[in-house]
Amino acid sequence: NAGVTQTPKFQVLKTGQSMTLQCAQDMNHNSMYWYRQDPGMGLRLIYYSASEGTTDKGEVPNGYNVSRLNKREFSLRLESAAPSQTSVYFCASKLTQGGQNYEQYFGPGTRLTVT
Amino acid sequence: KNQVEQSPQSLIILEGKNCTLQCNYTVSPFSNLRWYKQDTGRGPVSLTIMTFSENTKSNGRYTATLDADTKQSSLHITASQLSDSASYICVVSSSSGTYKYIFGTGTRLKVLA
Numbered sequence: 001n002a003g004v005t006q007t008p009k010f011q012v013l014k015t016g017q018s019m020t021l022q023c024a025q026d027m028n029h030n031s032m033y034w035y036r037q038d039p040g041m042g043l044r045l046i047y048y049s050a051s052e053g054t055t056d057k058g059e060v061p062n063g064y065n066v067s068r069l070n071k072r073e074f075s076l077r078l079e080s081a082a083p084s085q086t087s088v089y090f091c092a093s094k095l096t097q098g099g100q101n102y103e104q105y106f107g108p109g110t111r112l113t114v115t
Numbered sequence: 116k117n118q119v120e121q122s123p124q125s126l127i128i129l130e131g132k133n134c135t136l137q138c139n140y141t142v143s144p145f146s147n148l149r150w151y152k153q154d155t156g157r158g159p160v161s162l163t164i165m166t167f168s169e170n171t172k173s174n175g176r177y178t179a180t181l182d183a184d185t186k187q188s189s190l191h192i193t194a195s196q197l198s199d200s201a202s203y204i205c206v207v208s209s210s211s212g213t214y215k216y217i218f219g220t221g222t223r224l225k226v227l228a
Contacts, residue, residue, distance in 0.1 A: 004158070040220060041220060042119065042204070042217070042218030042219050042220050043159075043204075043216075090158050090159075092158075103149075103161045104149075104161070104216070106159050106160070108156075108157055108158050109156070109157070109158055
């Protein structure tokens, strides 16, 4: 049981390049999330997916797209990277069922630098 | 505006000592409050979760308290260890709205031998 896995761990991009961050979970969770973490700020929600086939914008969605490929996988795409997207990106997943307060599990993060 | 504020920003203590971290929030309507531990270079890991009706919860040497009336929470660490060196993040969940999880900026704790 690997939990939440993310690839790659580190990435350096030039301005304008594109890339996809991958996330997978093996806990059969229905909800998945993408956050970014910047110095001096709390984690901010980029996009989330409440269930397979659905995605919704979070607090800071501009410049990103997501795909919920299946129940396990939720990818984040930067179409044209900008220096402002330099950050640490975290994927998380959670079981959402009957209004219960289940724990959110985080992946190890992807450290992205855009030059 | 929904906000979560944590204090202090950073803290240095000696191994074996106790410490208390603070979290004040203005999130409404309130659903639950969680404390996470984030080691350097890792993702956050949940320590405790408390709902409106709970005013204390323990997880080993970690004890969280919640005062829903004053909208304050604290995380008390007893007999600190070097492995407690990490950032501690307070997260408040709202029962309405799109951005249901509001994260604090964290308290960075360093435990010295």
